[in-house]
Amino acid sequence: MYGRMDLSQFRADTALALDRRNFVRLALGSGAGLVIGAWLPAGSARAEAAAQGNESGGVFMPFVKITPDNVVTVLVKHQDKGQGVATGLSTLVAEELDADWAQVKPEFAPANVELYKNLFFGVQGTGGSTAIANSFEQYRKAGAAARAMLVEAAAKRWGVDAASVKVAKGVVSSGANSATFGELAKDAASMAVPADPKLKTADEFVYIGKSFPRLDSVQKTTGARIYTQDVQLPGMLVATLARSPRFGGTVQSVDDKAARAVKGVVDVVQTPHGVAVLATSTYAAIKGRDQLAVSWDDSKADMRGTDALVAEYKALADKPGLVARNEGDATAALAKADKVIEADYIFPFLAHAPMEPMNCVMQFKDGRATLWTGSQLQTVDQNVTAAILGIKPEDVVINTLWAGGSFGRRGVYNSDYIAETAGIVKATGRSEPIKLVWTREDDIKGGYYRPLYVHRVKVGLGKDGEILGWHHRIVGQSIAIGTPFEAAIVKDGVDGTSVEGVADTPYAISNMHVEVHNTKAGPPPLWWRSVGHTHTAYVMETMIDEIAALQKKDPVAFRLSLLEKHPRHAAVLKLAAEKAGWDKPAADGVFRGVAVHESFKSFVAEVAEIRIVDSKPKVERVVAAVDCGLAINPDNIKAQVEGGIGFGLGAVLHSKVTLKDGVVDQANFDGYEVLRFNEMPKVEVHILPSAAPPTGIGEPGVPPIGPAVANAVAAGTGQRVRVLPFADGLKLG
Numbered sequence: 001m002y003g004r005m006d007l008s009q010f011r012a013d014t015a016l017a018l019d020r021r022n023f024v025r026l027a028l029g030s031g032a033g034l035v036i037g038a039w040l041p042a043g044s045a046r047a048e049a050a051a052q053g054n055e056s057g058g059v060f061m062p063f064v065k066i067t068p069d070n071v072v073t074v075l076v077k078h079q080d081k082g083q084g085v086a087t088g089l090s091t092l093v094a095e096e097l098d099a100d101w102a103q104v105k106p107e108f109a110p111a112n113v114e115l116y117k118n119l120f121f122g123v124q125g126t127g128g129s130t131a132i133a134n135s136f137e138q139y140r141k142a143g144a145a146a147r148a149m150l151v152e153a154a155a156k157r158w159g160v161d162a163a164s165v166k167v168a169k170g171v172v173s174s175g176a177n178s179a180t181f182g183e184l185a186k187d188a189a190s191m192a193v194p195a196d197p198k199l200k201t202a203d204e205f206v207y208i209g210k211s212f213p214r215l216d217s218v219q220k221t222t223g224a225r226i227y228t229q230d231v232q233l234p235g236m237l238v239a240t241l242a243r244s245p246r247f248g249g250t251v252q253s254v255d256d257k258a259a260r261a262v263k264g265v266v267d268v269v270q271t272p273h274g275v276a277v278l279a280t281s282t283y284a285a286i287k288g289r290d291q292l293a294v295s296w297d298d299s300k301a302d303m304r305g306t307d308a309l310v311a312e313y314k315a316l317a318d319k320p321g322l323v324a325r326n327e328g329d330a331t332a333a334l335a336k337a338d339k340v341i342e343a344d345y346i347f348p349f350l351a352h353a354p355m356e357p358m359n360c361v362m363q364f365k366d367g368r369a370t371l372w373t374g375s376q377l378q379t380v381d382q383n384v385t386a387a388i389l390g391i392k393p394e395d396v397v398i399n400t401l402w403a404g405g406s407f408g409r410r411g412v413y414n415s416d417y418i419a420e421t422a423g424i425v426k427a428t429g430r431s432e433p434i435k436l437v438w439t440r441e442d443d444i445k446g447g448y449y450r451p452l453y454v455h456r457v458k459v460g461l462g463k464d465g466e467i468l469g470w471h472h473r474i475v476g477q478s479i480a481i482g483t484p485f486e487a488a489i490v491k492d493g494v495d496g497t498s499v500e501g502v503a504d505t506p507y508a509i510s511n512m513h514v515e516v517h518n519t520k521a522g523p524p525p526l527w528w529r530s531v532g533h534t535h536t537a538y539v540m541e542t543m544i545d546e547i548a549a550l551q552k553k554d555p556v557a558f559r560l561s562l563l564e565k566h567p568r569h570a571a572v573l574k575l576a577a578e579k580a581g582w583d584k585p586a587a588d589g590v591f592r593g594v595a596v597h598e599s600f601k602s603f604v605a606e607v608a609e610i611r612i613v614d615s616k617p618k619v620e621r622v623v624a625a626v627d628c629g630l631a632i633n634p635d636n637i638k639a640q641v642e643g644g645i646g647f648g649l650g651a652v653l654h655s656k657v658t659l660k661d662g663v664v665d666q667a668n669f670d671g672y673e674v675l676r677f678n679e680m681p682k683v684e685v686h687i688l689p690s691a692a693p694p695t696g697i698g699e700p701g702v703p704p705i706g707p708a709v710a711n712a713v714a715a716g717t718g719q720r721v722r723v724l725p726f727a728d729g730l731k732l733g
Helices: 007-018 045-050 085-097 131-158 181-188 217-222 282-290 306-316 330-335 378-389 416-428 440-446 533-550 555-561 567-580 634-653 705-717
Strands: 026-028 034-036 064-066 072-076 104-108 166-168 171-174 177-180 237-242 250-255 265-271 274-279 293-297 322-327 339-347 359-365 368-373 396-400 434-437 453-461 467-477 512-519 591-599 602-613 616-627 682-687
Touching (some): 034 131, 034 181, 064 131, 064 181, 072 085, 085 104, 131 166, 131 171, 131 181, 177 181, 237 265, 237 282, 237 416, 250 265, 250 274, 265 282, 265 416, 274 416, 282 434, 306 453, 306 467, 330 467, 330 512, 339 533, 359 416, 368 378, 368 416, 378 396, 378 416, 453 533, 467 533, 533 555, 533 591, 533 634, 533 705, 555 567, 555 591, 567 591, 567 602, 567 682, 591 705, 602 705, 616 634, 616 705, 634 682, 634 705
Parallel strands (some): 072 104, 368 396, 616 682
Antiparallel strands (some): 034 064, 171 177, 237 274, 250 293, 265 274, 322 512, 339 453, 359 368, 359 434, 453 467
């Protein structure tokens, strides 16, 4: 979500953070349990707070908590929105602690940036496929420290040498002596904290590298898992919000008489975001909102439709933009080329459309705000809430709940739906809890979007088909400009998320020039699963494929010839081709396409097999190869790649958000189409063995699927699809 990771910098930062004498703090909580926390400067207020566990249900600050009932609770600093991070971080702790997997349970950490910040971002938050990568050593060391202290406590209790004490499956033993973690927790609380706890070597791993069910599977399957929409509190009111149908519109006047007459409606208030209806039930709140008569002031609204925006973007593509890469002399190379390929690509706005639309429960009482929500950027959510309510961020308590998907939507830089809730709370002056509910229509029509982009590419080829020069312009909204993340992501006006995947292509192209135009449009932009790679991978991989076809070269062999300096790209490409049987003829009526791409420091290659059925491509099989460093849980990695393929496939085949006179046309899944169950292909995922540090996996499966399918379509029909989705850009029959 925040662009590419710099692992070398991460390792340096992590080493600095971990090389502290008291990386771990240990204290005895009121429940006589062992509490293991992150490093904090000794004597700091936060450190002392971290040392006080409150067994009666308060907030626990550290990473690991062991209670007398022998439960190991892992405090998960990242939001789990379906990607499996709660299981992943629990695995790291369980591995080094030598816990029994059955005694481990995850619990979301409270909002506390000093303790739980993302080491890549500097704020507490989840995104950019960074959760495991930035927590890998941190959580392993917390588990290792807890284990060492339990061993020391056992040795002291039994009067034996600590070297004789063994730990396995949650039991500490030495000779005839044995005890559970829970039985030793109180004694362990008084042991010295190891400055640098020893970590296991790969050959000692019991859990890491093994596939086993996720910790949330049963509760999700049975419906027991609690999401924000499930939260019910005494006296709670439900709110819905009427927003301007146009981006930038504001309330001019409102007649709320009919809304107030709806049974269950208790209040109607105007906020900076629109008009809110509060009721005793969700149904009444929605019904009341339907009865509002609101006149909107569109004087500052964006009135342009999709056609107008595309025309403006194409006009900008004729003009020089900000330079993102300038290597060699692409202009001169194109001038002397024997053949020049020119192509325009159009990518539509895309909604995130998570299964659980945005929602938040907030109570403001006695100068303190308490939130229950699937928070993805806890630090930002705290700051936004505090600013609206006029309190300090530390007076905002966030109870992070499981989230039913996000794909970037909950990681919004201005905490829009949190801000809406705080605005309603402030406008009403009420102290009872208020739950803001977004409907599906609210989500599709008024959410944040993957921006609309236009690419213009010119590639010059020599007499033998070799690439002489590459000129590339990208036109679209910057996601980061004007947000708190601008300083980290934008350099010399170039948003890294707009050009990633093109400006840093691994292909050996000697003369390459890349430019970008940052546009302004009404629909607010936001990172969308795999961010800029959603469109840049498609352009690069379909263009490379087209060049290979013109040279009458095998697409895999041609890519490999351009990837000689990038062995990890080449390795996944070779593995995917091998497992797909690329060297063997496809079945009658089946066409293959391939793509390889790096995103979030992970490498993924995909081979798609399709048939043309009723003048449409039907994707039957996808073979993927992935290198994401050390595989913590191979089954979860496969699940993430499978999910990414389904997510990306729906987008390229069907999905689009369009505007007419500034109003979004789509409202629900009947208009905004996603992949259906009957369209999901058979997917095979092969993980390349690696001892490298783990990298991202939630997003890297998305970018290659679109171009792989497009290249298969071209192989079967001769058509190059340059307008997405395929429903618009592919004309067969």
